[in-house]
Amino acid sequence: MLTLTMAACGQQGTSTATTAPSAAPAASAAPTAAPVTRGQGGDLKILYWQPPTILNQHQATGTKDADAARLVLEPLASWNPEGKPVANGLASEIPTVANGGVSADFTTVTWKLRTGVKWSDGTAFSADDVVFTYQYMKDPKSAVTTSDYVDGIKSVVAKDANTVVVTYDKPNPFFYQFGVSGSGAILQKAQFGAFVGEKAKDAPGNLRPIGTGPYVVKDFKPGDTVLYEINPNYRDANKPFFKTVTFKGGGDAATAARAVFQTGDVDYAWNLQVEANILSPMSKASTVGELFTVYGASIERLLFNFANPDPALGDKRAEPDTKHPFLTDLAVRRALAMATDRGTMAKELYGDGLSGKSTCNLITAPPDLVSKNTDSLDVCKYDIAAANAELDKAGWVKGADGIRAKGGVKLHVLYRTTVNALRQKEQDIVKAGWKQIGVDVELASVPAGTFFTNTSPDGANHFFADVEMYTNSGDPDPTALLASGWGTENIAQKSNTWQKGNYARYSNADFDKIIADLKKETDTAKRAALVIAANDHLVKNVVIVNLINRTFATSGRAKTLKGVNPTPWDSEMWNIADWSK
Amino acid sequence: MAAPATQLSGPAALSAFSRPARSLWGDAWHQFRRHRLAMAGLVSLIFLVVATLLGPYVWTVSTSEIDFTQSLLGPGFAHPFGTDDLGRDLLARAMSGGRVSIAVGVSAVLLAITLGTTIGSLAGYFGKLDNPLMRLTDVFLSLPVLPLLLVIIYLFKDTLRQLFGAEAGVFIMIVSVIGILNWMPVARLVRASFLSLKQKEFVEAARAIGDPDMRIIIKHILPNVLSPVLVAATIGVGNAILTESTLSFLGLGFPPDVPTWGRLLFDAQNYLDFAPHWALFPGLCIFVTVLSINFIGDGLRDALDPRKSS
Incomplete structure (x- = not known):
C-alpha cells in the first residue's frame, strides 16, 4: 500500500536557502543556494x-x-x-x-x-x-x-x-x-x-x-x-x-x-x-533525516479564574460580578506562581528545548516585542520557601490536614485541562509543587473537543474551575491576543454565550488603558513598549502563569x-x- | 428444605437422617473445595485484595512523589515494580490503583447482576411482565453508550462531586453507569432459564403444596439459575475494570492523578518499547484478577449445580 521510495542523493544539505524578496522591508536571511533549474x-x-x-x-x-x-x-x-x-x-x-x-x-x-x-x-x-x-x-x-x-x-x-x-x-x-x-x-x-x-x-x-x-x-x-x-x-x-x-x-x-x-x-x-x-x-x-523546530508565540500557560466558579451560585456561577474566594488575593497567586516548577517541566517533558522551553513571558515573538524585565521577577523563579513565606505573611495558615485556610476559606483548587498524556504530566508536576505550600489540588481533564468550545460547562470558556491550562498562539501583532484575552470588554460570560476571549474574567483599569493606547499608537517603537508593558502587567500581577514556549512546528526533513x-x-x-x- | 433436595433420590434422602443437616451453601463449599483451580483463584484473589488494602501500610512509598532522577527504572530493590517516567514508584501506584479497580469491578458487576437477575426472573416467571420487561431490555441494549454517558455525567457530575467529594462521587457515578449499562445480558440469561425451569416438576410440586410465587422464585428456581449468572458476572468484572480505564481516557472517569490499573496501562502504552515493566505489572494485575474471578466462577458453578452434587 505505502510504497514510497526515496530518491536520495548522498550529500548533506547545510545551507538554508530562503526567498530573496525584492522590495521587502524584512531583513530576511537569504543565503543563496546554487542556482537551480526548473524540474531538475x-x-x-x-x-x-x-x-x-x-x-x-x-x-x-x-x-x-x-x-x-x-x-x-x-x-x-x-x-x-x-x-x-x-x-x-x-x-x-x-x-x-x-x-x-x-x-x-x-x-x-x-x-x-x-x-x-x-x-x-x-x-x-x-x-x-x-x-x-x-x-x-x-x-x-x-x-x-x-x-x-x-x-x-x-x-x-x-x-x-x-x-x-x-x-x-x-x-x-x-x-x-x-x-x-x-x-x-x-x-x-x-x-x-x-x-x-x-x-x-x-x-x-x-x-x-x-x-x-x-x-x-x-x-x-x-x-x-x-x-x-x-x-x-x-x-x-x-x-x-x-x-x-x-x-x-x-x-x-x-x-x-x-x-x-x-x-x-x-x-x-x-x-x-x-x-x-x-x-x-x-x-x-x-x-x-533531521529534526527541525521553530519557536513562535505558542505559550502553554495557567489561567486563574477571577470570578467564583462555585456551583452553589447557580446562574451566577463564574459571572464577572462574582469574586473568587482566594484567587483574587495577589499573595495567593504569587505563591502559586513561585511554587510552579516550569524548569523541570521544560527539561523533562519538552526535552529541554526539543519541543519547548520554559518561559515567564506571554509574548515570546517577534523578538522586538519580547520583554526582558520578567526574568528577574520573584514570581518567575521556582522557590517553595518564598511561596510558603508569602502565604504565611498573608495570613493563610496550615490546618491539621496540611491545607492552608483563612477565614474559613480553604485553598482547594480545581485544575482543568485537556486529555493529553503530556498535559497530565504537567498537571502532576504543578500539583506536586502546590502541595508543598499547602494547596490542595484536584485535577480534571476533558477531551479537547469538549474543552475548546463555548457550549460545554467543562470548557475553557465557561471556566467552571479555579485554574485551567492550554496553549495560545498569536499573529505577529499581539494586539488582538492581549485585548481579547484580558480586556474588560471581552469578559466571557453568560450574556455573550461565553464567546469572548477573556476567560479569566480579569478586569483592570491599568491594563485596559495599555490596550486602549496600543490600539491607537502608530509608532513601532512605542507599540513595542506598550506590548511589553502589557506582558509585564500580566506576569507581575500573576494574572497568568506562563509555563512553556512550545515549538510552533516540529517536523523532520531529509x-x-x-x-x-x-x-x-x-x-x-x-x-x-x-x-x- | 432447600430446593435441590426435591431432586434427591431415595437413598440420599435416607442418609440425611444419619448425618447433620446439610445446607445449600455447606454443600457448595464442600464441592468448591475440591475444585483445585477455583481454590487457587480464591487464594490469589484474596491475596490481591489483601495486598491492595493492607499493602500501602507496609510499602509506605508515596504514590505521587515526583523524582526525575528515578524515572523509568526497571524493577529493582528500591522499586520492585520499577518507576514511571515521572519517577513514581509503580508498586505503590499499583496497590493504590488496585483498590479502585477491584472495587469498581466488583461493585459494578454486583449492581448489574442484581438488576439483571431481578428483571430477568420477573420476566421469565410472570408471563404478563415478560413482554414489557424484555422490550425495556431491548431499549437498553440499543442505547448508544457514549452519548448516554455524556448526558449522565453532564447531569450528575457536579451534584455527586458536591455530595460525596471528587473521588467518591466519581466512584458512585462510574459504578452505576457500568452497572446500568451491563445488566441486559444477565437479564436475558436469567429469563431463558426461568422459562424452561418453571415447567419442571419440582416447581409444579412446590406450587402444588401452596408455595407463594416469591418463595418459588427465590428458593426453588433461582439457585438453579445461579450458574449462568455467575459465569456472566466473572466475565463482567474484567470488563468493568477495562471500561473504567476507557472512561478515564475520555476524561469522564477519575481525576487523572488517581492511579487505577487501567490508567497505569494507558499511561504506559507509548513506552512499551523501552519501559515494558510499566505496562507489564498493572496488566498482570488485571490479568490475574480476571483469571482468578473466572476460576472462582467456574468452581462456584460446579459447586452450585444440583445435578453434580454427590
Whole structure:
C-alpha cells in the first residue's frame, strides 16, 4: 500500500536557502543556494499523518488542508520567521507607512500586484481576483474558516488591474490582516465565481484549484494523497526544483517520525508530536533525516479564574460580578506562581528545548516585542520557601490536614485541562509543587473537543474551575491576543454565550488603558513598549502563569533537502518553490 | 428444605437422617473445595485484595512523589515494580490503583447482576411482565453508550462531586453507569432459564403444596439459575475494570492523578518499547484478577449445580 521510495542523493544539505524578496522591508536571511533549474529534481515526498481532505485554505478544516493547498493557491505575501511580511506571493512589494502603501492612520493599505502573472490555466491574474476573494470570504454563507481575517474591513477595491486598496473600519495596527499568509490565499474569480455563499462547499475548485503557485494538482484522493506537477505558467522560470510532489497522508506521528528518521521513505514529515524521550533518540540516531523546530508565540500557560466558579451560585456561577474566594488575593497567586516548577517541566517533558522551553513571558515573538524585565521577577523563579513565606505573611495558615485556610476559606483548587498524556504530566508536576505550600489540588481533564468550545460547562470558556491550562498562539501583532484575552470588554460570560476571549474574567483599569493606547499608537517603537508593558502587567500581577514556549512546528526533513525555512506565523509550505536537493 | 433436595433420590434422602443437616451453601463449599483451580483463584484473589488494602501500610512509598532522577527504572530493590517516567514508584501506584479497580469491578458487576437477575426472573416467571420487561431490555441494549454517558455525567457530575467529594462521587457515578449499562445480558440469561425451569416438576410440586410465587422464585428456581449468572458476572468484572480505564481516557472517569490499573496501562502504552515493566505489572494485575474471578466462577458453578452434587 505505502510504497514510497526515496530518491536520495548522498550529500548533506547545510545551507538554508530562503526567498530573496525584492522590495521587502524584512531583513530576511537569504543565503543563496546554487542556482537551480526548473524540474531538475525528481519527486518530493511529503508525509502528513493527518491527510488533507480539501485544497482551499478558506474551507480548510486543519493545517494539513491549508498546507496542501499552499502549493497551488498563493496569498499576496507570506510571513517570514521574524514575523515580517515577505513579497514571495502575488504582491510585488510590501506596503509600509514609509513607502506610502499604508496610510499614516493605519486605515488603508494599498497593495501593488505583480504584473504578467498567469493562472495555471493560462488566463491572466488581476486585481479583480483579489477583490473577488474578499467578497467570497466576507459572505457569511460561504462559511469560510478564515473569516476572522476579513472582520473589520470596510472595503477591498481594485484601483486598477494591478492595485488593490484595503480599507479598514477603524485604524488597524495589524494592517497586514488581509492578504498575508494562507488566510489570504487568492482564488480565481473565473473558477469560484459561481460558488460564493451556500454553494461554496460544492465548488469543484476545492479539490482541483486553479492557482498561481509553483504546482498544479495532477491527482487528488481526499483523505489520502495529492499528486502535484509543475505549474507551466509559474512566474519564476527557474523554479520549482522538484518535477513532482507526492503529498501523502495517513498514519500517526510516531510512524511519520520513523519514515523520515529511520527508513528514510520520505523527504519531509510534518508535526512530529511524540514525547521528547521517544523523539529525541530517534532523531539523533538518524543518518537520513533531521529534526527541525521553530519557536513562535505558542505559550502553554495557567489561567486563574477571577470570578467564583462555585456551583452553589447557580446562574451566577463564574459571572464577572462574582469574586473568587482566594484567587483574587495577589499573595495567593504569587505563591502559586513561585511554587510552579516550569524548569523541570521544560527539561523533562519538552526535552529541554526539543519541543519547548520554559518561559515567564506571554509574548515570546517577534523578538522586538519580547520583554526582558520578567526574568528577574520573584514570581518567575521556582522557590517553595518564598511561596510558603508569602502565604504565611498573608495570613493563610496550615490546618491539621496540611491545607492552608483563612477565614474559613480553604485553598482547594480545581485544575482543568485537556486529555493529553503530556498535559497530565504537567498537571502532576504543578500539583506536586502546590502541595508543598499547602494547596490542595484536584485535577480534571476533558477531551479537547469538549474543552475548546463555548457550549460545554467543562470548557475553557465557561471556566467552571479555579485554574485551567492550554496553549495560545498569536499573529505577529499581539494586539488582538492581549485585548481579547484580558480586556474588560471581552469578559466571557453568560450574556455573550461565553464567546469572548477573556476567560479569566480579569478586569483592570491599568491594563485596559495599555490596550486602549496600543490600539491607537502608530509608532513601532512605542507599540513595542506598550506590548511589553502589557506582558509585564500580566506576569507581575500573576494574572497568568506562563509555563512553556512550545515549538510552533516540529517536523523532520531529509538531510539532503535544502531551502526549508519554517516560520511560526505561516504554513510550513510557504516557500516550497525554493526547496531543492 | 432447600430446593435441590426435591431432586434427591431415595437413598440420599435416607442418609440425611444419619448425618447433620446439610445446607445449600455447606454443600457448595464442600464441592468448591475440591475444585483445585477455583481454590487457587480464591487464594490469589484474596491475596490481591489483601495486598491492595493492607499493602500501602507496609510499602509506605508515596504514590505521587515526583523524582526525575528515578524515572523509568526497571524493577529493582528500591522499586520492585520499577518507576514511571515521572519517577513514581509503580508498586505503590499499583496497590493504590488496585483498590479502585477491584472495587469498581466488583461493585459494578454486583449492581448489574442484581438488576439483571431481578428483571430477568420477573420476566421469565410472570408471563404478563415478560413482554414489557424484555422490550425495556431491548431499549437498553440499543442505547448508544457514549452519548448516554455524556448526558449522565453532564447531569450528575457536579451534584455527586458536591455530595460525596471528587473521588467518591466519581466512584458512585462510574459504578452505576457500568452497572446500568451491563445488566441486559444477565437479564436475558436469567429469563431463558426461568422459562424452561418453571415447567419442571419440582416447581409444579412446590406450587402444588401452596408455595407463594416469591418463595418459588427465590428458593426453588433461582439457585438453579445461579450458574449462568455467575459465569456472566466473572466475565463482567474484567470488563468493568477495562471500561473504567476507557472512561478515564475520555476524561469522564477519575481525576487523572488517581492511579487505577487501567490508567497505569494507558499511561504506559507509548513506552512499551523501552519501559515494558510499566505496562507489564498493572496488566498482570488485571490479568490475574480476571483469571482468578473466572476460576472462582467456574468452581462456584460446579459447586452450585444440583445435578453434580454427590
